[in-house]
Amino acid sequence: MPKVLPEAPGPIGIFDSGYGGLTILHGIRSLLPQYDYIYLGDNARAPYGSRSFGIVYEFTRQAVMCLFEMGCHIVILGCNTASAKALRTIQQNDLPLADAGRRVLGIIxxxxxxxxxxxxxxxxxxxxxxxxxxxxxxxxxxxxxxxxxxxxxxxxxxxxxxxxxxxxxxxxxxxxxxxxxxxxxxxxxxxxxxxxxxxxxxxxxxxxxxxxxxxxxxxxQGDYVANSLKNYFIRHPEMEGKCTKCGKVQYLTTEDPDRFRETAQIFLHENIEVENISLGSMS
Missing domain, CATH: 3.40.50.1860 (Rossmann fold)
Incomplete structure (x- = not known):
């Protein structure tokens, strides 16, 4: 039985198999700094690039559902591999069962x-x-x-x-x-x-x-994805209204937070606070 998901407005979720999605987050925050964001990196199971379609789909589905449960109404797959191998199946098969009012967008x-x-x-x-x-x-x-x-x-x-x-x-x-x-x-x-x-x-x-x-x-991709999201909100004000606006970012990783924090500095050039999170079985 599907879990009951939070209805209150929440942050924008951004998922990547590792660190690369931080360049997408940076581009989006530069253009839309007023929103709240949760960045989730599945670093413990990265890289996704050489994994099968089925495995990438399952890992991505777990991450999307986790972000939904944390209050996100819109999740961006800031990962080309996840966008290529999992986005369509999640949109067509999983969203109608989880919550047809939520959205998952890719970057391709x-x-x-x-x-x-x-x-x-x-x-x-x-x-x-x-x-x-x-x-x-x-x-x-x-x-x-x-x-x-x-x-x-x-x-x-x-x-x-x-x-x-x-x-x-x-x-x-x-x-x-x-x-x-x-x-x-x-x-x-x-x-x-x-x-x-x-x-x-x-x-x-x-x-x-x-x-x-x-x-x-x-x-x-960063700037183009950011502009696409801005235009998406203009076309879909009902989704924009489901996003909170305090300018905050929360970082989550399935790996060691200290390691994530150190590597993230290569992408963000700033110190961040990171929490560990578990997604399904780590295989």
């Missing part, structure tokens, strides 16, 4: 919506995790909106560890970053726009720009 669609205005050659590239590339979610979303755009993608399996171990600016990172960019541009030499399809990758921007030709635009 907002990025796809703006891409048609950014590319001139109509050839774009995606740099992302293995899971996001294999799901072809960007390809499908972009083709729905812009059938004339050609999409090419390359998985970058070592980029997330480079960020989380704070090695993104090291000389050793050059090899891994350059290799994947060359691979992408070799796939399609007409690419004029590259989407960073993982929320960790904005922290590698100095390295990425070093190896991407100046005529190619690099698209980071």
């Amino acid at each position: 669609r907002p990025t796809a919506e703006i891409i048609g205005n950014l590319t001139e050659t109509r050839h774009i590239g995606i740099l992302a995790t293995e899971g996001t590339i294999k799901s072809e979610s960007y390809n499908m979303e972009i083709k729905k909106l812009f059938p004339d755009i050609k999409v090419s993608g390359v998985a970058c399996p070592f980029w997330v560890p480079l960020v989380e171990y704070n090695e993104g600016n090291s000389p050793g990172a050059d090899y891994f970053v350059e290799k994947r960019i060359k691979q992408l541009l070799k796939t399609d030499s007409d690419i004029d726009t590259i989407i960073l399809g993982c929320t960790h990758y904005p922290l590698l921007l100095p390295k990425i720009r070093k190896f991407v030709p100046n005529n190619i635009r690099i698209v980071s």
Whole structure:
């Protein structure tokens, strides 16, 4: 039997498998600082990138329900892999059973919506995790909106560890970053726009720009997701009214809070308070 969820207004939930969603949170808070937020990172079970659709769905569902139970009426999957592998099933199967008045939004669609205005050659590239590339979610979303755009993608399996171990600016990172960019541009030499399809990758921007030709635009998701949420609230004032506005942020992790706090400084450049939380069985 589904749990009875709180009806009172609550914070906006932002979920990620780890730390990358902090770049999404930063973008949203910069534009919409008045709202309250809960950030939940499933760091104990990260990374999600190479996990199966079924496992990513189950882990994401657990996190979404947890945020609902904590009072969130709207949850943003600040994770490309979760958006690719779990969002649609949760929207179609779980929301009607849990509470049809609540919403779960992803970050792939907002990025796809703006891409048609950014590319001139109509050839774009995606740099992302293995899971996001294999799901072809960007390809499908972009083709729905812009059938004339050609999409090419390359998985970058070592980029997330480079960020989380704070090695993104090291000389050793050059090899891994350059290799994947060359691979992408070799796939399609007409690419004029590259989407960073993982929320960790904005922290590698100095390295990425070093190896991407100046005529190619690099698209980071944070600002576009923030604008999409702002526009969503304009279109759906009933959902905006269910969000509290005290400018507070609560951070939760399924891992060690001290470790999360230390790594989060790489993304946020500020000290934060973090609490531990359990989500289902940690497998």
